[in-house]
Amino acid sequence: MKKIFVTAALVLAFMVTGQAQIVTPQASPKAVIEQKVGLTDVKIEYSRPSARGRSVYGELVPFGRMWRTGANANTIISFSNDVVIAGKTLKAGHYALYTQPKADSWDVIFYNDTNNWGLPEKYDDSKEVLRASVKPEFLSRPVETLTIGVNGLDNDYAFLEIAWEKTMIALKFEVPTKKMAMQSIDAVISGPSANDLFSAAQYYYQSNGDQNKALVWMNQAIAKFPNSADVPFYFLRQKSLIQAKLGDKKGAIETAKLSLAASEKAGNADYVKMNKDSINEWSRK
Incomplete structure (x- = not known):
């Protein structure tokens, strides 16, 4: 038994030595x-x-x-x-x-x-x-x-x-x-961007914050686009969800229809389905 222990110790020592690396x-x-x-x-x-x-x-x-x-x-x-x-x-x-x-x-x-x-x-x-x-x-x-x-x-x-x-x-x-400083100054002076407002509204919606404030921010985000046809479908989708949470089902359906048309134009099947499902759901209530 003693011989086995000695042999195992020698093998272990060899393995450790074999794995060591010289550092210089x-x-x-x-x-x-x-x-x-x-x-x-x-x-x-x-x-x-x-x-x-x-x-x-x-x-x-x-x-x-x-x-x-x-x-x-x-x-x-x-x-x-x-x-x-x-x-x-x-x-x-x-x-x-x-x-x-x-x-x-x-x-x-x-x-x-x-x-x-x-x-x-x-x-x-x-x-x-x-x-x-x-x-x-x-x-x-x-x-x-x-x-x-x-x-x-x-x-x-x-x-x-x-x-x-x-x-x-x-x-x-x-x-x-x-150039970079002026861009930063202009961005702050001109107020939050459409994406900033969208993100704030989305967070308030998801965290059950003040939905009236979230709706104000979404309307401000949408207003940043001079041409209504340029408003992203996901912006409109978020607004419809906020309207629905506020109990304005009629307004939510109108906005969802706009999002549906925009998502169909963009070829986004996921948003097409989500908008159709929401319109059907809100129409029954």
Whole structure:
């Protein structure tokens, strides 16, 4: 019996040892930078190599060649809104960030395929969304580890900075803060949207709130449409349900008939059936 226990213990120890993984630090650890510029969210994910006594630009990173701008997988930059770089619009989204360093200027490249390990095996010009040129700056103090960040923050712009060794570039990008702020202001000043009013009325109906208030909101939502033919069938359906709950069966049937016609036009069989069933039910009472 003792021999069995010893054997089982050895097997268990072997299994635990076999499943263990060796954990060591990465040579180029990953970093994630998140920064809000005005009303735009910017995120950068990249791996950070260190110089470790090596000459970087001109040797480790040859001049004139495309550079992955980091280590390991693609360096990825994301924008939550459209931005403007060098007078050109870069659509909201995420991009692989490549550069082409030269002694007197750098090209910064936004590439819409982010699934490469470093540079693409075959570069596709059609995936290059935007390219901008920027002058490098000389740093008096060396930067040991590649550093990418967003600095020089303003409500309307910021700078994408890449610094390593004694070189830094700062690429300006503009964000649509004024446009977004004005849209937000206009939306609030002009009052709730039709969908806001619909949602409020629907909640009051479902939670047995004040149905008179819910009906007022539904009428306001419907009034947001200048053309009655444009009122969604589900708006009319919700109004009919509220009217029925208030005891106005005649009004509910009239509204349900409008919803029925609109849902038939839209080809929504579910709402067609629901409206027909409700009309039949309310007609019997």
